[in-house]
Amino acid sequence: MEDLFGGAAPYYARYRPGYGQAAIEHLAETLGADSRVLDLGCGPGTIAIPLAPRVKAVLAVDPAQEMLAEGRRRAGSVTNIAWLRGDSTALRALPPFDRVVMGRSFHWMDRRAVLIELDELLPAGGAVALIGPSRQQGEPWQPDAQPWQPVERRVCEEFRLDIHTAATSFHATGEHHRDVLAASPFSILDSRVFTRRLTWDVDGLVGLQLSYSYSSPARLGDRLPAFMQALRQALLADNPAGRWEQELATEVLVARRSER
């Protein structure tokens, strides 16, 4: 599988906000202390690393070697995470697991096929949890409406970077994850939203931009320095104070089978 996030992993690890302690604690409680959790599309361990001390074991799986390398590095002495190269098309090749979590990764997959396969692989009581930005049901996929985003979008357009190259299946159908789950064997849904306030500076926003697949260092190639400079200048021209506030709402959506 192509590395969709070429060169983005260090920026991802450093600048993408994690999900916050409350969301991770809720996730851990829901999954259970005895669970062996598959973190599918684990990236640099955004979930795997804080979750590991709260569960039995984490299988952190991602197609991108760079992401796995970041994860291993950041995990340090945490011993109950296995980092494996793999993806949603080869779930049967993985060691056993009894719960699944996907953080901002489900939209990269053939979602229906993954859920059908997980229904075969997960034991009774198994659950699938999605974590990501909270959106209203039925709302089309779009970047969160944040104060810096019109500037960011303008600069991306100048560099012919198209956000719509991302998130294939979600874009193709426009169907919310919630509706895909509701029509799957994992149709019993429980949603919790956790809200936090973040403050960004200009380095953070430039770094954040480089963590996205559609504007990754690999996609920019030798235009990377020019892009970083253009984005920095445009952001500061728009907001010379250089501080941006964000209200970040994270949804933990847990899906279970109905009793059979």
Ligand SMILES: C[S@@+](CC[C@H](N)C(=O)[O-])C[C@H]1O[C@@H](n2cnc3c(N)ncnc32)[C@H](O)[C@@H]1O
């Ligand atoms: C936006 S990152 C999310 C990383 C992390 N889970 C988080 O919550 O921050 C999406 C990850 O999904 C991975 N990915 C893309 N397609 C995938 C697939 N078909 N199966 C599993 N992972 C995939 C990418 O390599 C990337 O690391």
